[in-house]
Amino acid sequence: MVITLVGEKLAKPGVEFIYYGPADPCKTCRLARVCVGNLEPGRRYKVVRVRNIEHSCPLHEGKVRVVEVVEPSIEVAIEPRLAIVGSKIKINFVECDDPEKKDVIRPEGLFEGDTVKILEIVGEIECNGKKYKVVKVMREKE
Numbered sequence: 001m002v003i004t005l006v007g008e009k010l011a012k013p014g015v016e017f018i019y020y021g022p023a024d025p026c027k028t029c030r031l032a033r034v035c036v037g038n039l040e041p042g043r044r045y046k047v048v049r050v051r052n053i054e055h056s057c058p059l060h061e062g063k064v065r066v067v068e069v070v071e072p073s074i075e076v077a078i079e080p081r082l083a084i085v086g087s088k089i090k091i092n093f094v095e096c097d098d099p100e101k102k103d104v105i106r107p108e109g110l111f112e113g114d115t116v117k118i119l120e121i122v123g124e125i126e127c128n129g130k131k132y133k134v135v136k137v138m139r140e141k142e
Helices: 024-028 099-105
Strands: 002-007 016-019 043-056 063-070 074-078 088-090 115-127 130-139
Touching: 002 043, 074 099, 074 115, 099 115
Parallel strands: none
Antiparallel strands: 002 063, 016 043, 043 063, 074 130, 088 115, 115 130
């Protein structure tokens, strides 16, 4: 569980967002350490709890709220031989030229080389004449 700040409009349980890094005003903000200091650029986060604390913010329209976030599970395509529920693997993105399948081929929030635990097999896709399993994974932090 990570504590951070998000704009009022995003401060709802279940809302997911991707943190792309601090904006310029964040670099001099007194709340930057708790707001953006706890987040990792390029990662996906899900709001699980909204606390009753708010602060003003020059970036967000109005205020930011204190929230608790977690990294949610992410769907990704992998080689079928690796698709074993409960196993841990290092992510190696598969090759696929179909731009419509980008969300499961290189999903935002995961990086090549991340260690993940396979939670479930959710389907399969075909690309470039090969079949892949689509699995739901959770990143394992080192």
